[in-house]
Amino acid sequence: MEVVLAAHAGFCFGVTKAVETVYEKIKEKKTNIYTYGPIIHNDIVVNDLKDKGVKVISDVSELKGVSEGVVIIRSHGVTRQVYEDLKATGLDIIDATCPFVKRIHKIVSEESRKGNSIIVVGSSTHPEVEGIVSYSDGPVYVVESPEEARNFNENRELNYTVVSQTTFNKNKFQETIEIFNNYGYNINIVNTICNATDERQSEAREIAARADAMIVIGDENSSNSRKLYEICKESCLNTYFIHTPEDLEMNIPSSAKLVGITAGASTPKNIIEEVQKHVRTNF
Ligand code: SF4
The missing domain is CATH 3.40.1010.20 (4-hydroxy-3-methylbut-2-enyl diphosphate reductase, catalytic domain)
Incomplete structure (x- = not known):
């Protein structure tokens, strides 16, 4: 069986920058590190950050009484009002909104x-x-x-x-x-669909069209991952949407000659590698 991994699978430029920013602040041993909303739609990464002391807030009021700390705005950005309210807290605000x-x-x-x-x-x-x-x-x-x-x-x-x-x-x-x-x-x-998304979707469509089975790795809350799944499903009926390698309890048809793998922008590289390895060795 041939396994084809999409070249554009996984973290995009904007997500990489936002996630790296949080890990840099952890390395700098900053106290009170917050992200406004989960930094990405991926529980594994978010839980790892939580274990390292990063707190996720969903409202500026949660910063009441905090006099020192850093708040990182994720790649999605925030509303103009939230941005102004964050600035008004006097805390260190790092805007990792994707350009x-x-x-x-x-x-x-x-x-x-x-x-x-x-x-x-x-x-x-x-x-x-x-x-x-x-x-x-x-x-x-x-x-x-x-x-x-x-x-x-x-x-x-x-x-x-x-x-x-x-x-x-x-x-x-x-x-x-x-x-x-x-x-x-x-x-x-003004077409503002980002190139990373465009390339990821075109490539997924192309692989799904010739694959006997297609695996899309992503989080259910990730809009780009769900769209990727829809696109692949249109061309390949045997398309599976999984979150982690543990979800690989799927029935890839034994006759499958080509299995394609792609992943949403919030899927870390190590998870993609694990899935790829698992498919190569178990199917
Ligand atoms: S716009 Fe979104 S998908 Fe595109 S690079 Fe930025 S964060 Fe990634």
């Missing part, structure tokens, strides 16, 4: 100030999207799917700037844009 996410904040801020309404294509409850939305100084809408774009019924006389969540599915984004165009909306499109 690709920051770019969207800037676009949304500038375009809304020009008078354009903003449409964000993405998941409204995802922290990255909540952050993006907060940078608009005018009307802002979130559209989660092509279906929602079909039901979008706003003023067609206005100008709209459309951006996307960095991890949104490229094909679905194109489909959504076409719907806005066909429905007569005056849209200025």
